[in-house]
Amino acid sequence: MAKKITLPLTDDIVKELRAGDNVLLNGVIYVGRDAAHKRMVAALDEGKPLPFDIKGQTIYYMGPSPAKPGKAIGSAGPTTSGRVDTYSPRLMAEGLKGMIGKGMRSPDVKDAIKKEKAVYFAAIGGAGALISRSIKKSDVIAYEELGAEAVRRLEVEDFPVTVVNDMYGGDLYQDGKAKYRRE
Numbered sequence: 001m002a003k004k005i006t007l008p009l010t011d012d013i014v015k016e017l018r019a020g021d022n023v024l025l026n027g028v029i030y031v032g033r034d035a036a037h038k039r040m041v042a043a044l045d046e047g048k049p050l051p052f053d054i055k056g057q058t059i060y061y062m063g064p065s066p067a068k069p070g071k072a073i074g075s076a077g078p079t080t081s082g083r084v085d086t087y088s089p090r091l092m093a094e095g096l097k098g099m100i101g102k103g104m105r106s107p108d109v110k111d112a113i114k115k116e117k118a119v120y121f122a123a124i125g126g127a128g129a130l131i132s133r134s135i136k137k138s139d140v141i142a143y144e145e146l147g148a149e150a151v152r153r154l155e156v157e158d159f160p161v162t163v164v165n166d167m168y169g170g171d172l173y174q175d176g177k178a179k180y181r182r183e
Contacts (some may be wrong), residue, residue, distance in 0.1 A: 008056035009097035019170030025159040031152035037087035051142030058098030063148040077128025078102040092116040121161035134159040
């Protein structure tokens with residue numbers, strides 16, 4: 001049974017999540033890929049504000065396809081999270097609590113997840129059309145010139161994800177490998 005969570009994330013919510021938990025997210029998530037992350041970290045380095053208040057927020061690593069008539073967004077599958085690993089610890093230090101993508105994270109990101117009490121969720125790769133059904137509204141809020149890599153604000157209902165890395169050091173990818181390892 002999936003845990004239903006209303007965003008934004010808090011320390012209390014994150015403390016309840018463990019690697020392997022299936023979760024349905026409800027509320028607002030933001031979209032940003034590597035180009036947007038690079039700009040956000042540059043803004044922080046220059047003492048400038050981010051395009052949204054990052055405290056408690058969740059960022060989805062996704063490049064959407066154009067919306068069909070009457071839809072909020074087109075296919076909305078995850079992109080590889082490793083592309084933003086160099087930027088993620090800095091954003092977590094600023095208050096980012098959740099990240100959604102696909103693939104394993106670097107040791108630095110996993111250490112930051114533990115230190116900052118954050119969580120990394122996986123969305124199912126190849127299921128972008130199915131995932132898009134959970135997105136009720138999509139607005140570009142920053143870096144529009146980046147096209148598909150612009151920062152978006154999404155309103156989601158029952159957005160399906162699985163906890164991969166929890167604040168306790170749990171790692172679903174490592175657990176999965178260990179389960180089937182031959183010795």
